[in-house]
Amino acid sequence: MQSPKVERLKINYKTLEEFQKFHEYGLPELSMLEDLEANMVENDNNSPFYGIYQDGNLVARISLYRVDAKYDRYFEPAQDYYEIWKLEVLPQYRNQGLGTALVSYAKSLSLPVKTNARHRSDPFWLKMGFQPVRYNPERDRGESPYVWLPPGVKLRD
Amino acid sequence: MQSPKVERLKINYKTLEEFQKFHEYGLPELSMLEDLEANMVENDNNSPFYGIYQDGNLVARISLYRVDAKYDRYFEPAQDYYEIWKLEVLPQYRNQGLGTALVSYAKSLSLPVKTNARHRSDPFWLKMGFQPVRYNPERDRGESPYVWLPPGVKLRD
Numbered sequence: 051m052q053s054p055k056v057e058r059l060k061i062n063y064k065t066l067e068e069f070q071k072f073h074e075y076g077l078p079e080l081s082m083l084e085d086l087e088a089n090m091v092e093n094d095n096n097s098p099f100y101g102i103y104q105d106g107n108l109v110a111r112i113s114l115y116r117v118d119a120k121y122d123r124y125f126e127p128a129q130d131y132y133e134i135w136k137l138e139v140l141p142q143y144r145n146q147g148l149g150t151a152l153v154s155y156a157k158s159l160s161l162p163v164k165t166n167a168r169h170r171s172d173p174f175w176l177k178m179g180f181q182p183v184r185y186n187p188e189r190d191r192g193e194s195p196y197v198w199l200p201p202g203v204k205l206r207d
Numbered sequence: 208m209q210s211p212k213v214e215r216l217k218i219n220y221k222t223l224e225e226f227q228k229f230h231e232y233g234l235p236e237l238s239m240l241e242d243l244e245a246n247m248v249e250n251d252n253n254s255p256f257y258g259i260y261q262d263g264n265l266v267a268r269i270s271l272y273r274v275d276a277k278y279d280r281y282f283e284p285a286q287d288y289y290e291i292w293k294l295e296v297l298p299q300y301r302n303q304g305l306g307t308a309l310v311s312y313a314k315s316l317s318l319p320v321k322t323n324a325r326h327r328s329d330p331f332w333l334k335m336g337f338q339p340v341r342y343n344p345e346r347d348r349g350e351s352p353y354v355w356l357p358p359g360v361k362l363r364d
Contacts, residue, residue, distance in 0.1 A: 073326055073327070074325065074326065075327060076324055076350075076351025077324075077342040077350070077351040077352065078342055078347070078349055078351065113348075115344070115349055135349030135350070167233055167234075168231065168233070169231065170232060182237075185237070187235070187238075187272070191270075191272040191274070191290055191292065192272055192292030193233075194233025195234065
């Protein structure tokens with residue numbers, strides 16, 4: 051089977067229309083719509099969203115935010131890392147490895163990756179090579195952070 | 208109808224057993240279990256969790272983290288605020304105002320309150336007197352923050 055192709059999503063009206071099919075639709079998407087309406091962006095390639103298309107339709111997506119090293123409270127040495135949000139595969143496209151392909155893409159960027167494991171998704175993150183951090187209430191504020199470490203990077207104590 | 212009683216949850220084995228019924232069960236809960244097993248806490252009252260009991264069972268809960276003013280990037284003037292996580296009402300107890308009671312409790316603490324509106328929950332937060340912020344990708348990293356402002360507090364630009 052061919053590996054699913056992960057594409058960086060362009061910010062345009064078509065993409066925003068596709069986003070409405072996803073459960074996690076919030077301020078980031080509305081903000082993109084405002085920017086488009088104000089003619090501030092068109093086919094902007096700096097979107098934090100990546101996705102997978104099937105037959106011309108967006109069927110899976112992920113947000114990858116690059117967090118600056120100065121905000122890093124997870125890794126040793128402190129460095130830029132990616133934070134995963136809004137990993138979502140439309141219901142009828144699940145169990146085809148699309149979520150795995152999106153997370154693999156994030157890992158291919160050669161920086162540490164952090165996410166918040168929600169809804170008892172721990173087995174998925176473990177399978178993807180992530181590990182839970184040692185929970186720190188001040189830093190993690192109720193999240194369940196899981197991280198993936200590239201070679202040479204350690205968890206901060 | 209009597210208003211539901213919101214209680215601060217004690218960290219003990221019974222509370223942790225109750226938590227297993229909730230969907231959002233992750234590192235914070237596992238961390239409490241470890242602390243209990245190491246005899247580090249018993250009936251600790253400093254838990255960030257508040258909840259509502261019916262007939263002796265925990266049926267709704269909320270996490271309220273107090274964030275220090277030095278981390279405040281939302282309010283003017285900068286100040287301590289509460290962040291809401293893990294607001295959850297067990298399915299068979301929904302539509303009885305329990306979520307509203309938990310959020311009202313958070314508002315009663317006289318500090319600003321911030322949350323991340325997930326799963327298209329915007330109508331609920333608007334009904335609770337919250338407002339969306341102006342989305343800032345660097346700060347909000349894919350979240351959909353909604354805030355509640357007590358008198359005299361403004362949103363930071």
